[in-house]
Amino acid sequence: MSYRIKWWQKLLSYVYPITLEKAESSFNPYLEIVLIGGVLQLNTENACYSYEDKYESFGIAFRKIRLEHFHFKTALILGGGLCSIPQLLKTYTKNINIDIVEIDDQIIKLANKYVQSEILENCNIIHANAIEYVSNTPKKYDLICIDIFIDDKVPEIFFEKNFFHSLKKCTNNSTLVLMSVLTDNANDPNFNKNFKEVFPEAKILRANHNLIYYHIG
Numbered sequence: 001m002s003y004r005i006k007w008w009q010k011l012l013s014y015v016y017p018i019t020l021e022k023a024e025s026s027f028n029p030y031l032e033i034v035l036i037g038g039v040l041q042l043n044t045e046n047a048c049y050s051y052e053d054k055y056e057s058f059g060i061a062f063r064k065i066r067l068e069h070f071h072f073k074t075a076l077i078l079g080g081g082l083c084s085i086p087q088l089l090k091t092y093t094k095n096i097n098i099d100i101v102e103i104d105d106q107i108i109k110l111a112n113k114y115v116q117s118e119i120l121e122n123c124n125i126i127h128a129n130a131i132e133y134v135s136n137t138p139k140k141y142d143l144i145c146i147d148i149f150i151d152d153k154v155p156e157i158f159f160e161k162n163f164f165h166s167l168k169k170c171t172n173n174s175t176l177v178l179m180s181v182l183t184d185n186a187n188d189p190n191f192n193k194n195f196k197e198v199f200p201e202a203k204i205l206r207a208n209h210n211l212i213y214y215h216i217g
Contacts, residue, residue, distance in 0.1 A: 045151060057207045079149065083123065
């Protein structure tokens with residue numbers, strides 16, 4: 001973390017949102033870092049990519065699944081943002097090695113600038129295409145979280161059977177897989193068919209405006 005939030009910025013953020021930085025990239029034409037109530041958000045024009053430990057899509061999922069009963073040593077996160085998922089995970093376990101795959105180099109720069117060093121500890125941020133990464137990595141993980149959006153849309157390539165088969169190769173016999181999608185995606189016949197074909201024991205839970213598809217083992 002190279003940026004230090006000033007005391008007056010944090011104080012004023014409880015009164016109104018403080019925009020700390022705006023940026024753009026080839027994947028996201030609008031990105032902004034906003035401080036709200038002392039907590040950092042990474043936003044696009046239509047979506048919130050990160051909200052520290054208030055990132056409720058996965059926060060709700062972890063609580064409902066009762067993550068405290070799992071014992072993870074390794075995790076793969078596809079779609080990094082400002083590392084909200086690692087921050088949430090570290091409230092359950094400190095001893096976990098996390099690979100974070102993020103395609104947008106601008107988001108990686110923002111994460112390295114704004115995310116606290118203790119959150120990034122034991123995290124390896126990989127600048128890569130998630131499809132290519134899961135297709136080629138020899139690693140297997142205890143936990144896999146898929147949180148891939150371009151603005152407020154999940155790219156349709158991540159609904160394809162080939163992606164889920166590649167993802168399956170990264171699992172072991174007890175891996176917990178979670179994928180966040182919008183409620184509209186639940187009506188996509190290809191997504192439902194393909195996910196459940198590869199992960200036949202999959203279940204669904206609602207997390208605010210998102211649905212979390214998850215599978216154990």
